[in-house]
Amino acid sequence: MAKHKMNLMVCGGTGCYASAKGDLVKALSEELEANDLSGEVQVITTGCFGFCEKGPIVKVLPDNTFYVEVQPEDAEQIVKEHVIKGRKVEKLLYKHPHTKERISDSVHMDFYKKQIRIALRNCGIVDPESIDDYIAREGYQALGTVLGELGPQKTIDIMKESGLRGRGGGGFPAGLKWQFAKNNPSDEKYVVCNADEGDPGAFMDRSILEGDPHTVIEAMIINGYAIHANEGLVYIRAEYPLAIKRLKIALNQAREYGLLGKDILGSGFDFDIQIRYGAGAFVCGEETALIQSMEGERGEPTVKPPFPAESGYRGKPTNVNNVETYANIPVIINKGASWFASIGSKNSKGTKVFALAGKVNNVGLIEVPMGTTLREVIFEIGGGIKDGKKFKAVQTGGPSGGCLTHKHLDTPIDYDNLIKVGSMMGSGGMIVMDEDDCMVSVSKFYLDFTVEESCGKCSPCRIGNKRLYEILERITDGKGKKEDLDKLRNLSTVIKEASLCGLGQTSPNPVMSTMDNFYEEYEQHVTDKKCAAGSCKSLMSYHIIAENCVGCTACARKCPVNCITGEKKQVHEIKQDLCIKCGNCMEVCKFNAVTII
Amino acid sequence: MSSVKVELHQKDVDKIKAIAKEHHNEPEELINVLHATQEFFGYLPAEVQEIVGEEMNVSAAKVFGVVTFYSFFTMTPMGRYPISICTGTACYVRGAETVLDEFKRQLNVEVGVTTEDGKFSINCLRCVGACGLAPVVMVGDKTYGRVSPDGVKDIIDEYKDAE
Numbered sequence: 145m146a147k148h149k150m151n152l153m154v155c156g157g158t159g160c161y162a163s164a165k166g167d168l169v170k171a172l173s174e175e176l177e178a179n180d181l182s183g184e185v186q187v188i189t190t191g192c193f194g195f196c197e198k199g200p201i202v203k204v205l206p207d208n209t210f211y212v213e214v215q216p217e218d219a220e221q222i223v224k225e226h227v228i229k230g231r232k233v234e235k236l237l238y239k240h241p242h243t244k245e246r247i248s249d250s251v252h253m254d255f256y257k258k259q260i261r262i263a264l265r266n267c268g269i270v271d272p273e274s275i276d277d278y279i280a281r282e283g284y285q286a287l288g289t290v291l292g293e294l295g296p297q298k299t300i301d302i303m304k305e306s307g308l309r310g311r312g313g314g315g316f317p318a319g320l321k322w323q324f325a326k327n328n329p330s331d332e333k334y335v336v337c338n339a340d341e342g343d344p345g346a347f348m349d350r351s352i353l354e355g356d357p358h359t360v361i362e363a364m365i366i367n368g369y370a371i372h373a374n375e376g377l378v379y380i381r382a383e384y385p386l387a388i389k390r391l392k393i394a395l396n397q398a399r400e401y402g403l404l405g406k407d408i409l410g411s412g413f414d415f416d417i418q419i420r421y422g423a424g425a426f427v428c429g430e431e432t433a434l435i436q437s438m439e440g441e442r443g444e445p446t447v448k449p450p451f452p453a454e455s456g457y458r459g460k461p462t463n464v465n466n467v468e469t470y471a472n473i474p475v476i477i478n479k480g481a482s483w484f485a486s487i488g489s490k491n492s493k494g495t496k497v498f499a500l501a502g503k504v505n506n507v508g509l510i511e512v513p514m515g516t517t518l519r520e521v522i523f524e525i526g527g528g529i530k531d532g533k534k535f536k537a538v539q540t541g542g543p544s545g546g547c548l549t550h551k552h553l554d555t556p557i558d559y560d561n562l563i564k565v566g567s568m569m570g571s572g573g574m575i576v577m578d579e580d581d582c583m584v585s586v587s588k589f590y591l592d593f594t595v596e597e598s599c600g601k602c603s604p605c606r607i608g609n610k611r612l613y614e615i616l617e618r619i620t621d622g623k624g625k626k627e628d629l630d631k632l633r634n635l636s637t638v639i640k641e642a643s644l645c646g647l648g649q650t651s652p653n654p655v656m657s658t659m660d661n662f663y664e665e666y667e668q669h670v671t672d673k674k675c676a677a678g679s680c681k682s683l684m685s686y687h688i689i690a691e692n693c694v695g696c697t698a699c700a701r702k703c704p705v706n707c708i709t710g711e712k713k714q715v716h717e718i719k720q721d722l723c724i725k726c727g728n729c730m731e732v733c734k735f736n737a738v739t740i741i
Numbered sequence: 742m743s744s745v746k747v748e749l750h751q752k753d754v755d756k757i758k759a760i761a762k763e764h765h766n767e768p769e770e771l772i773n774v775l776h777a778t779q780e781f782f783g784y785l786p787a788e789v790q791e792i793v794g795e796e797m798n799v800s801a802a803k804v805f806g807v808v809t810f811y812s813f814f815t816m817t818p819m820g821r822y823p824i825s826i827c828t829g830t831a832c833y834v835r836g837a838e839t840v841l842d843e844f845k846r847q848l849n850v851e852v853g854v855t856t857e858d859g860k861f862s863i864n865c866l867r868c869v870g871a872c873g874l875a876p877v878v879m880v881g882d883k884t885y886g887r888v889s890p891d892g893v894k895d896i897i898d899e900y901k902d903a904e
């Protein structure tokens with residue numbers, strides 16, 4: 145990297161990849177070539193910068209210029225103006241949504257101001273396919289310290305002192321888990337990285353693996369050494385082809401450099417890592433189900449205890465940690481436990497990565513210190529609600545979590561606080577909802593997910609969630625009764641208490657939290673048969689307001705089922721029995737003549 | 742199970758044997774083997790599952806149990822242009838459902854079904870991680886972002902006349 149005067153860092157994350165209308169890396173390389181600059185300027189594909197909303201992103205080093213929404217046709221201007229003449233391409237700089245001022249360095253953007261990057265420290269900075277890049281940023285230094293100076297127990301002590309808790313959802317202290325696994329004597333032990341990332345709305349782990357795979361590998365080796373395991377496995381979703389490809393490249397490089405294999409760095413310690421693929425089952429993210437799946441079985445959870453630390457993969461002591469948990473570990477070793485413990489809140493140390501999505505202006509991947517408030521995340525980093533709408537709720541914790549509302553906006557985010565207010569940290573999905581989102585439909589959405597993903601092993605979860613779903617469906621169809629609301633509550637309590645694994649134990653959370661925070665909305669659905677958010681189709685119909693309609697025919701032309709009648713310049717009318725409530729007419733009418741009743 | 746009988750040629754059988762061998766015929770590697778097999782055949786009909794079972798030293802019933810447990814595995818062939826609509830939470834709140842409805846209406850097939858001409862099939866995906874572009878639709882490997890019901894026709898048209 146050093147021998148080049150300038151580097152063009154092109155985001156190679158899935159989000160940016162998908163928003164590019166062509167091959168941006170190729171366009172930039174060709175343009176450099178054409179200007180005889182290939183020797184001096186290098187194009188590097190990096191991991192996710194996080195600001196997916198404005199992708200594709202190109203960052204220019206060393207001057208830190210941050211270009212947004214770059215398309216292949218902009219390559220010429222970037223090279224001719226910026227690279228050759230040193231003039232920034234104004235139109236590709238981020239425009240502040242209010243002041244309209246162009247901002248060239250990402251550190252001055254609201255999106256980045258409150259962020260601290262530990263787990264994501266290398267994402268967007270190193271070339272994920274180059275081990276040398278990683279090494280140049282203190283990579284594998286922690287491994288050297290652990291093997292050469294610390295030894296297993298001191299390493300675990302540092303983990304304990306740091307206060308690092310598992311980022312996969314449970315929040316269990318990582319150091320303590322390692323200690324259990326170390327203390328259980330066995331001829332064979334295993335280290336497993338959980339990269340199943342099943343929460344539908346989360347992509348933290350994928351971004352880490354795509355952007356900085358070596359950090360996970362380094363941490364797994366450290367983990368293996370600390371608990372006396374010689375084999376590691378990464379259980380990764382098959383839906384993440386790019387992450388898989390980069391991980392494979394990184395594993396091969398680590399082997400070539402003698403960082404995996406026999407006698408690592410002359411320490412006498414042997415360790416290697418294999419990959420196992422998930423196949424689209426959410427419950428396999430649960431550690432006991434994951435172990436079943438790694439053994440080639442159906443991914444059904446087993447009773448705990450025994451915990452994996454006693455009897456896991458192949459019946460041997462196994463330590464399972466999440467991708468993001470691992471990504472923190474090399475830094476903790478390098479910078480020390482007290483440095484890490486100085487960040488965050490009392491019982492939740494360090495940072496958390498969130499996939500911020502839904503109705504916010506700045507969708508993307510963010511990393512904030514624990515204790516940051518929801519308000520800061522949504523309104524400062526996220527830039528507020530899209531299209532000037534009103535904030536209604538924020539969902540954290542995925543299908544296991546809950547919907548929080550206005551009154552929780554100033555809650556500092558950490559493991560314990562989120563549980564206190566009826567949600568949970570989960571793995572880091574954070575979905576923002578506005579006034580158009582119906583909370584009954586949202587909980588139905590999550591229940592639909594749970595019903596599909598329940599492994600079926602125990603009846604409270606298998607049957608109970610199905611019943612919950614049916615009740616919610618009744619309510620959104622306008623056939624709900626007042627008693628249904630009590631039924632929802634009671635059934636939720638039973639499912640939570642009687643289910644075997646974490647999936648069933650948390651699946652009613654979306655229902656319970658929306659009932660706690662939006663009870664009047666449920667009532668409205670069952671008593672008034674109204675959906676104020678205008679999202680339950682059975683509870684609404686489209687009508688044309690005669691006074692406003694000028695007869696422009698726009699709606700009639702856009703109606704997919706041709707159910708709007710009316711002559712040109714005459715008032716139009718919707719035939720209710722044919723209308724499929726697609727909303728097209730409302731969208732195209734420029735005269736506010738279509739309304740929902 | 743699907744009722745269509747699939748005739749396997751010797752070279753198909755050899756391919757499955759080779760895949761199993763690459764994974765050391767180790768029962769633990771069943772899922773990895775099924776991934777590789779599905780990648781080759783496009784789906785996993787009963788006849789293929791039987792041979793996988795034989796090669797991996799597990800019963801056909803167990804292979805079937807695993808195939809049906811994991812949603813990534815399919816026993817019916819997909820369309821030449823498989824359409825996947827992301828129904829993750831971010832896409833859901835940004836209107837994925839109306840996009841899905843529009844695909845179903847225009848192609849006149851349900852989720853998991855292939856059109857009669859074998860061209861298209863519709864499936865739902867849980868979060869491809871491009872939430873910034875929600876709602877997201879994939880056709881094969883190509884990703885379409887910020888899809889509205891209005892844009893559905895254009896996407897279909899792109900493939901309709903392609904061979």
Ligand SMILES: Cc1cc2nc3c(=O)[nH]c(=O)nc-3n(C[C@H](O)[C@H](O)[C@H](O)COP(=O)(O)O)c2cc1C
Nearest residue numbers: 310311312338341342429430431465466469646647
């Ligand atoms: C239904 C369910 C799904 C889960 N999904 C994931 C997941 O996708 N990724 C993950 O790391 N942990 C997941 N977990 C948590 C794991 O069981 C386990 O606690 C975690 O991998 C441990 O790693 P950590 O301590 O580093 O977080 C899930 C748990 C449950 C109950």
Ligand code: SF4
Nearest residue numbers: 599601602605645648
């Ligand atoms: S709670 Fe649900 S997912 Fe968990 S074991 Fe029981 S049926 Fe399976």
Ligand code: SF4
Nearest residue numbers: 693694696697699733
């Ligand atoms: S688009 Fe609006 S104004 Fe035009 S015909 Fe339809 S309802 Fe009337």
Ligand code: SF4
Nearest residue numbers: 703723724726727729
């Ligand atoms: S909602 Fe859709 S189907 Fe109904 S009248 Fe309007 S355009 Fe036609």
